[in-house]
Amino acid sequence: MGGNAKGMKYFFRDNGTALRIVERIKALDQPARIMHVCGTHEQIITKHGLRTLLPENIEVVAGPGCPVCITPVKEIDEAVYLSDKNIVATYGDMLRVPGTSISLAGKKSAGGDIRMIYSPAEAVEIAKKNPDREVIFFAIGFETTAPMTAQILLNSPPENFSILCSHRLIPPALDFLLKEGIGIDGLIDPGHVSTIIGTHPYEELCNKYNMPQVIAGFEPIDVLMAIYMLMKQIRNHEARIENEYTRFVTYEGNTIAQEMLSKTFKADSREWRGLGVIPQASLALRKEFENFDARKKFDIPLQSDETCDQACFFCANVIKGAGRPKDCPNFGENCTPDKPIGACMVSTEGTCSIAYRYGTIVNQR
């Protein structure tokens, strides 16, 4: 942010303000186990050592918040298969995630035609430039990222373009986890997913599970403030959805994006890596768009029925927030960002990768 906004950024990281919030949290003297479900939150918490600022009796755990980590092996296999004869375009984060036998990066060095893109608009450009080839956009991401896929579908993409849809939805996944019971007292909800969906979809979860929730932004002070707001609710036995990230999240969310989503997608029940099939927590293309649905357009054989390969048995615990990276026997030994075993070590937003890169803070607590 330019000019004045630089001052704002400074404020969001101001130590004095951070310490004032921490003092307030300490004064409440309320034990709690809090979960967030966002890779970016985990990065901020770990990088800025926020866990060390909090009192001993507050535990902050990372839930399933990285769309890369929860993309199941099967769907990576589909992309790998398609890259044999066609062009597959996807976000860089996906390249190193292990499939059944190979990652997209591995396939790329073995001759697969895989293109890394920053924006889905680039995938359409690739299709326009290669009219004699099929171009498949491997579309991953939560509600933050799905509207762009919808926007492309609604703007008459070329016929040689299609979508391998791996989008996932956050509120049904939260519902699934809370129903299972994960032993938490409050939830930090993801800011940028909420920019799209607004604050209202979380209300039902507050009522159903008596669960306090706060939507948080992505500066250290946002996260600390959200924890403070959450601790106050827990202390007062309240269960409301509060919005800390008011600068980018409204009650109704981005209605233009929501409309595009409902025109192009319908809810579907697919697997999440480490969690199994979660009802209604995935998106599939509507019938009107089946010409652009790679799963309809191509006959993709199923490579493996495995939910997760043997090597990453502990990842499921990490994804659910039930285990810390340091408790995994592979962590830092056989599994590092250079030689990842599980997906949580691959993505820069994976809990294990963050713990490895920013080190000791997570290990100690």
Next chain:
Amino acid sequence: MCLAVPAQVIEVNGDTATVDFGGVRRNVNITLIDSPKNGDYVLIHVGYAIHRISQEEAQETLKIWEEMLKE
């Protein structure tokens, strides 16, 4: 993956706008938001603006926090 970054709108051209990320300029798609004005802040994710606020609205947050810490 869900990371989105604020930028300031420099110039609007139909479905796209030139925005400034603290010195770096880029063209972004603005069809997911109501058309912004020059000087507004927009939140950018994978080349698309997903939310728009004015400078005054951005400053509002700071006031809200101050209020909360006063309580």
